[in-house]
Amino acid sequence: MAASHSTPGLIVAERQAPLWQNENVRAFALFMLSLGIFLLFWEIGAKSGWFVKGVPTATETIKEFWWWVTNPFYRNGPNDLGIGWNLLISLRRVAIGYIAASLVAVPLGILIGISPVAFKAFNPYVQLLKPISPLAWLPLGLYLLRDSEKTGIFIIFISSIWPTLINTTFGVANVNQDYLDVSKTLGASRLWTIWKVIIPAALPNIVSGLRISMGIAWLVIVAAEMLLGTGLGYFIWNEWNNLSIPNILVAIFIIGLTGLVLDSLFAALEKFVAFGRNS
Amino acid sequence: MSTAPVNVIDPVDTRSSTAQLSVRNVAKVFPGKKDLFSKLTGKTRRDFVAIQDISLDIEPNTFVSIIGPSGCGKSTLLNMIAGLSPVSGGEILLNGAPITGPGPDRGMVFQNYALMPWMTVEENLRFAVETVDPKISAKKRDRIIKEHIQLVGLTGAERKHPHELSGGMRQRVGIARALAINPQMLLMDEPFGALDALTRGFLQDEIERIWEQQRKTVIMITHSIEEALLLSDRIVMMTRGPAARIDEILEVPFPRPRNRDTIQQHPAYKGLKAEMESHLFRETRAVEAERVGG
Ligand SMILES: Nc1ncnc2c1ncn2[C@@H]1O[C@H](COP(=O)(O)OP(=O)(O)OP(=O)(O)O)[C@@H](O)[C@H]1O
Ligand SMILES: [Mg+2]
Numbered sequence: 001m002a003a004s005h006s007t008p009g010l011i012v013a014e015r016q017a018p019l020w021q022n023e024n025v026r027a028f029a030l031f032m033l034s035l036g037i038f039l040l041f042w043e044i045g046a047k048s049g050w051f052v053k054g055v056p057t058a059t060e061t062i063k064e065f066w067w068w069v070t071n072p073f074y075r076n077g078p079n080d081l082g083i084g085w086n087l088l089i090s091l092r093r094v095a096i097g098y099i100a101a102s103l104v105a106v107p108l109g110i111l112i113g114i115s116p117v118a119f120k121a122f123n124p125y126v127q128l129l130k131p132i133s134p135l136a137w138l139p140l141g142l143y144l145l146r147d148s149e150k151t152g153i154f155i156i157f158i159s160s161i162w163p164t165l166i167n168t169t170f171g172v173a174n175v176n177q178d179y180l181d182v183s184k185t186l187g188a189s190r191l192w193t194i195w196k197v198i199i200p201a202a203l204p205n206i207v208s209g210l211r212i213s214m215g216i217a218w219l220v221i222v223a224a225e226m227l228l229g230t231g232l233g234y235f236i237w238n239e240w241n242n243l244s245i246p247n248i249l250v251a252i253f254i255i256g257l258t259g260l261v262l263d264s265l266f267a268a269l270e271k272f273v274a275f276g277r278n279s
Numbered sequence: 280m281s282t283a284p285v286n287v288i289d290p291v292d293t294r295s296s297t298a299q300l301s302v303r304n305v306a307k308v309f310p311g312k313k314d315l316f317s318k319l320t321g322k323t324r325r326d327f328v329a330i331q332d333i334s335l336d337i338e339p340n341t342f343v344s345i346i347g348p349s350g351c352g353k354s355t356l357l358n359m360i361a362g363l364s365p366v367s368g369g370e371i372l373l374n375g376a377p378i379t380g381p382g383p384d385r386g387m388v389f390q391n392y393a394l395m396p397w398m399t400v401e402e403n404l405r406f407a408v409e410t411v412d413p414k415i416s417a418k419k420r421d422r423i424i425k426e427h428i429q430l431v432g433l434t435g436a437e438r439k440h441p442h443e444l445s446g447g448m449r450q451r452v453g454i455a456r457a458l459a460i461n462p463q464m465l466l467m468d469e470p471f472g473a474l475d476a477l478t479r480g481f482l483q484d485e486i487e488r489i490w491e492q493q494r495k496t497v498i499m500i501t502h503s504i505e506e507a508l509l510l511s512d513r514i515v516m517m518t519r520g521p522a523a524r525i526d527e528i529l530e531v532p533f534p535r536p537r538n539r540d541t542i543q544q545h546p547a548y549k550g551l552k553a554e555m556e557s558h559l560f561r562e563t564r565a566v567e568a569e570r571v572g573g
Pocket of ligand 2 (some may be wrong): 354355468
């Protein structure tokens with residue numbers, strides 16, 4: 001308060017700064033400008049045949065997009081579902097596989113992180129299984145589970161477990177020694193220390209692991225669904241068979257948008273658990 | 280030890296039966312690396328004798344400062360007293376019983392505060408109180424927390440998280456947390472080392488005021504001669520490492536309550552200050568000389 005009284009000049013200067021000098025305003029203007037140029041290029045290019053045959057114009061695609069988002073929940077048989085249904089189907093698969101993976105990865109990561117023996121014993125598995133492409137599990141999943149729905153969930157599970165597991169282990173194993181010393185000087189038991197100190201201290205790492213896992217799950221589900229049936233991935237595959245390029249573009253855009261929303265949720269959660277630690 | 284300084288006590292004579300804390304011939308050796316793998320990679324390291332044969336008795340209700348050149352092993356000694364690090368030789372007795380590990384009878388104040396960032400001020404204190412006494416009633420617990428927040432002058436900041444506080448305020452929380460568990464003694468490792476001069480001064484005055492109220496035994500490591508003179512009853516001066524020893528122990532005779540202006544008028548002030556300055560100067564110069572020579 002006192003500071004703002006003593007520097008009235010500064011305040012006035014700030015208030016009088018023209019709108020176009022604001023960074024956000026300028027960034028938004030640049031964004032809109034580049035988008036406009038892109039759409040214009042697309043429109044003109046498609047109309048005058050710069051691209052391969054069959055590429056839709058921007059206006060066609062936008063119209064198509066509008067139709068799909070205003071009619072999300074219709075149902076004309078399994079091969080003709082509204083995009084809302086397909087989105088929900090994909091989200092449901094991701095949710096089940098991802099939540100199951102997290103329920104395994106977080107406790108296991110905590111266990112591996114606090115015990116050097118467990119770390120040495122389990123690290124080889126993690127290092128071996130982590131680099132495997134999720135789709136490599138697909139045939140095995142289909143063979144073992146004999147069900148495309150379960151296989152999709154299994155693939156999400158197996159691919160989204162690693163980032164959470166690794167980050168949790170790292171966070172737990174690298175808790176600031178000072179916090180542990182505080183806990184020790186207070187005579188805390190091991191279990192109490194894990195619950196009250198180690199887990200909260202590792203929470204930022206755990207959440208960023210969950211965030212990476214969520215990103216991977218969303219990447220993988222689309223690819224997996226192309227080989228399964230129903231869901232956004234299958235929608236794209238189906239529209240490719242129908243040679244409906246605008247619909248494919250619509251689906252791509254919706255996949256990106258959903259990924260963005262999911263990631264922002266986790267970004268907000270990350271901020272919430274940081275308490276000034278990485279700001 | 281050659282020139283007769285003011286108020287010097289010979290360390291050997293300080294052994295007494297009334298001591299609350301008794302450090303007896305304590306040594307600390309950090310083991311080197313001599314295994315086959317280290318030999319192959321050429322990264323062997325010899326054993327490092329940080330502390331060799333330190334004996335020190337601390338009476339109840341005294342404020343003791345430890346001062347010495349950087350890297351001489353002050354933190355090592357304090358961590359052994361706290362029970363965070365085992366002794367390599369000798370023993371440390373607390374009320375006659377050897378220290379085997381950390382415990383809530385010794386409250387610790389850390390140089391970098393070591394507050395839990397996800398807990399508010401109040402929660403940091405509550406964590407300490409509940410950890411030490413899990414069965415405490417909510418009423419008693421809240422009273423203790425409130426009292427200690429008041430004691431360090433943090434009323435109003437109870438619901439703030441550490442990152443919202445200044446360094447000085449954070450260390451106030453650190454002190455309140457250490458006192459809230461009602462320890463027999465307080466161990467502080469350069470508690471004001473990370474603070475600016477002005478804040479440091481305020482906190483020193485606070486410590487003096489709180490000490491007058493509670494008169495708990497305190498062991499404080501410091502690099503500041505003025506700080507040691509303002510707060511302590513006795514000042515332990517350590518030699519440089521490796522194999523650091525206690526060089527001498529100064530008795531500080533200023534009457535309490537003290538105040539930084541009045542103690543400077545005391546006839547012993549100049550002599551004590553000069554004694555400490557020359558000790559630190561001598562040791563630090565020797566450290567530098569060894570560094571250049573080696
Ligand atoms: N874990 C360790 N392993 C090996 N050497 C160590 C270890 N911890 C400390 N030392 C060494 O022991 C000596 C004393 O360290 P200590 O931290 O106790 O010094 P200090 O007096 O507290 O120094 P400062 O004033 O800089 O805080 C140093 O030379 C340090 O390098
Ligand atoms: Mg130190």
